[in-house]
Amino acid sequence: MTTTNTQAVAPTADLTPDTTATQRWRYAGMNFGLTIPAQTTSFLLLYYVDHLKLNPTWAATAMTIFALYNAANNPLIGFLSDRTRTRWGRRIPYVRFGALPALILFGLLFSAPFNGTDQPVALMTYFVVMFVLWEGASTAVGTGYLALLPEMFRTFQERTAVAWRMNAVQIVALLVGLALPPLLAGMLGWTVMAWVFAAVSAVAIYAGVGSLFERPNSRERELGFFTALRATFTHRAFLILVTALTMRFFATGTLAAGMGFYVRYSLGIEGGAATTLLLAGAFVTAGLALYPWRTFIAPRLGPRGTLMLAFGLTAVSLIPLALVKSLAGAAMTTVLFGAALAGLILMGDVVMADVIDDDELRSGQRRAGMYFGMAGFITTLSSALTAQVFGAVTRASGYDPKLSVQPDAVADGFRFFMTVPPITGALLAMAILSFYPLHGARLNAVRDALARKRAVSAER
Structure with missing residues (x-):
């Protein structure tokens, strides 16, 4: 398809693909196994507060402290992955040897014996310990996996091809990890689920491990941790992008965490089937909407505009x-949200890869681990x-999980939770992205310079 907009035009050099379609699918398929646990933990508040009756203020405090801990370990794990030297490579060991422990901890997180x-107190302690251990292990696996994307797939064509596959797989995983847990928990129990x-x-992760590979990495000019941290924090494009993505995860995280409460207390519908229906509607729609976003919108607007x-559209x-x-009314709304969600997830990894490419020109190194770690931070x-x-x-x-009948204000409270915070986050992200510099002619210049x-280097 021909377009006159320069934002999505690929560079004229570096067009030869280095990977096969099978490798791209196997890499993308691993995203299924990484996404399901990450999204299912959106129901931890529902499991620990509404099901196990943990004090909601305690739970909120624990998750806040945990988030600060996790923010601190993300850049450290990313930095370590950049400097790791093993016979398997820098990134692959984190995926190969970290996935199984992370998944065991995920199962234990939903197996509280209190x-x-x-x-x-025992329940609170168990929650905090298991959450910290799981998040540390899963962060290491996820950072290693994502850091391989700009390394394995070097051309714009390869990255968009694998990003489309990752997004398609992710939509199915979102459907499983966000839509099915309330239904399966009602049928099997949270632990079995x-x-x-x-x-x-x-199965999904280890089916793709054999397709992973790494390119030789120069050991010249390796940066120390604080120097690398400073270099990352002074990268304007990165700071703008991750700030906007923080608002994205705040918006989508609020919706995921609150949907079960909204269905039960605002709509007055018991059971997990309705929650599953609403979330499934959103993600099925997002899957169907990927094609028009990728084919008609992204080529014209580029990553930033998309x-x-x-x-x-998310805010509206x-x-x-x-x-x-x-x-029925809520279902129509979640379908509209799903159409907007497709645009949010389509370009995320591609845009981050652009930032990493820009840093490679600035620093002379591929520091994907540090960037994905800092993004997680x-x-x-x-x-x-x-x-x-x-x-x-x-x-x-006045919500209290131990009450058999909640105060009338609870229904309006969860309506507020599902609308005002995520809408505010979406609008803030939109405003922040207006300052993102890697678009149009500047983005094409980065791609061309890196290709040259x-x-x-290949000729030497």
């Missing part, structure tokens, strides 16, 4: 949740923000 009524998901995720439009799509009273703060908003809303509305640099 309850908040009789053993609140988690262990089933852990087994499915293990993300800005998607955030704007969520307004009806404050007004609808029926499951900043975006993880969205979890703390979500937890604090959840705690404030539940306190203000790699061509010269």
